Amino acid sequence: MCESNVYIDRAGHEELLMESVDRIIPAEDGSIFMENIFGERKVVKARIKEMELVHHRIILEEIDRPEVLERNQEIWLEPDTDHGHFHAGEEVVLKLSKGYNMKPDQGADYSAMEAFAVNEGAADPIHIHDHHDSKEINLGQEADGLLQIYVHEHGIRELYAKVVMEIGHHHHHGLQPLGLPLEIVPSDYSHACMGESYEIQVLQNGQPLAGAEVKVTYASTRSKDYPHHLTTSEDGRTKIFLSARGNYLFSVATQNITSTFTLVKSF
Amino acid sequence: MCKDLPPLERAVQFHGHVCPGLLMGIRVAEFAQKHLGVNQDIDEELVAIVETNSCGVDAIQSILGCTFGKGNLIYKDYGKNVYTIASREKKRAVRIAQKYRDKKSPESIRYRELNNQDHLTEEEEAEREDLLALIFENTMSAPFEDLFNWQDIDLVFPEKAQIHATIQCAVCGEGVMDSKATESAEGLICKACLLAKEGLA
Numbered sequence: 135m136c137e138s139n140v141y142i143d144r145a146g147h148e149e150l151l152m153e154s155v156d157r158i159i160p161a162e163d164g165s166i167f168m169e170n171i172f173g174e175r176k177v178v179k180a181r182i183k184e185m186e187l188v189h190h191r192i193i194l195e196e197i198d199r200p201e202v203l204e205r206n207q208e209i210w211l212e213p214d215t216d217h218g219h220f221h222a223g224e225e226v227v228l229k230l231s232k233g234y235n236m237k238p239d240q241g242a243d244y245s246a247m248e249a250f251a252v253n254e255g256a257a258d259p260i261h262i263h264d265h266h267d268s269k270e271i272n273l274g275q276e277a278d279g280l281l282q283i284y285v286h287e288h289g290i291r292e293l294y295a296k297v298v299m300e301i302g303h304h305h306h307h308g309l310q311p312l313g314l315p316l317e318i319v320p321s322d323y324s325h326a327c328m329g330e331s332y333e334i335q336v337l338q339n340g341q342p343l344a345g346a347e348v349k350v351t352y353a354s355t356r357s358k359d360y361p362h363h364l365t366t367s368e369d370g371r372t373k374i375f376l377s378a379r380g381n382y383l384f385s386v387a388t389q390n391i392t393s394t395f396t397l398v399k400s401f
Numbered sequence: 402m403c404k405d406l407p408p409l410e411r412a413v414q415f416h417g418h419v420c421p422g423l424l425m426g427i428r429v430a431e432f433a434q435k436h437l438g439v440n441q442d443i444d445e446e447l448v449a450i451v452e453t454n455s456c457g458v459d460a461i462q463s464i465l466g467c468t469f470g471k472g473n474l475i476y477k478d479y480g481k482n483v484y485t486i487a488s489r490e491k492k493r494a495v496r497i498a499q500k501y502r503d504k505k506s507p508e509s510i511r512y513r514e515l516n517n518q519d520h521l522t523e524e525e526e527a528e529r530e531d532l533l534a535l536i537f538e539n540t541m542s543a544p545f546e547d548l549f550n551w552q553d554i555d556l557v558f559p560e561k562a563q564i565h566a567t568i569q570c571a572v573c574g575e576g577v578m579d580s581k582a583t584e585s586a587e588g589l590i591c592k593a594c595l596l597a598k599e600g601l602a
Contacts, residue, residue, distance in 0.1 A: 327407050327409065327410070328407070328409050328410055328413070329407075329409045329537070329541050355530060356523075356526045356527075356530065357523065357526060357527035357530055358523045358527070359527065361527055361530050361531060361534075362531075362534070375534065375537065375538040377419065377533065377534040377537040377538065378419070378534075379410065379413055379414075379419075
């Protein structure tokens, strides 16, 4: 058997959910992740009812919730610290996650990813390693300054995650873009605080991207979907008032790329 | 060295969550600090007299350092969002009263509606977060005079908190501040034992 069409059984009536699926991963929370040969992905709250392998058909049956959660996966980085920065000489550890709306998906595939640390324009590859059930990037105790760390997942759909980390107490302004094909750049890197507005700019191949939808979420949201949806201005900028504690995640997508930027609030 | 938490974060951490009442208290505390030219209290340099026991008082405690435990937070049970903040060193006091509004904003009405519900659907939870973000931005960006009336006042400063000796209650055996103990047939007893004795506990 190669790829299959996946159907969902709704009250005895079958509906085509996704064509040419080549990967299905059931998660512990009762959802099923699927991906097809075109790079499309879906997560549904369902169980496998029947697999007709000869006919390339997989039939799912809904459970619990009637709606189908349809969204693209994204990746993001968060520092393993509760105060937003690392001290010089401290072990710098970042957590890498894959999922949606800062909610990691169980069983996500991290195999096609590579990570880089960029300091003063030079990008050094860094190792992504397993840590319990998640992935981590450990920059050790030697890292210093204002680093930009990004992860790239190769595939039909390209995923990028970027974070700016302050190691020691360095105050810089005007970070240089990394040159990613789709990139979120903070307009003025400084310590972002709750109760203030924060502006970012979206660049596509180095040029401001106007009219792009930027979704914004934060770690403590109880919302299933992104709570904030912004649109970039003509110069690719948009801003949000920071009303929640903890880190924020900005996400922007084009047809083939999803790129995130984690805003780490520091004090 | 790490910096201290920003005042707003400190208040949210202390209170446990963001809510409209806390935000109003944050505005009061920040205004009082700036107006009086004072920093966070260390040891009773400041006094706060609060006429409410609602969320905003937690901002007064966490940002100004006028706390229940230090004795420089004086609570008057008037049910009014009125705060008098005073500096012993500067011999100045300001009384700040939240303005009464007979018309609430639509977002405030809806937020309160959702907040009073026992259970929220996912959509309602998302709506509540959205509304709170809007209320947050509006509250923090509004001119202070749009939200509050304030005036400098002459305040007769209350005495600083006193430290009393602890004696043993003749009934329960627990320690009690001597100024709070009552003479009885059993000897000096605490308030709890006195109320139990009178059948009021």
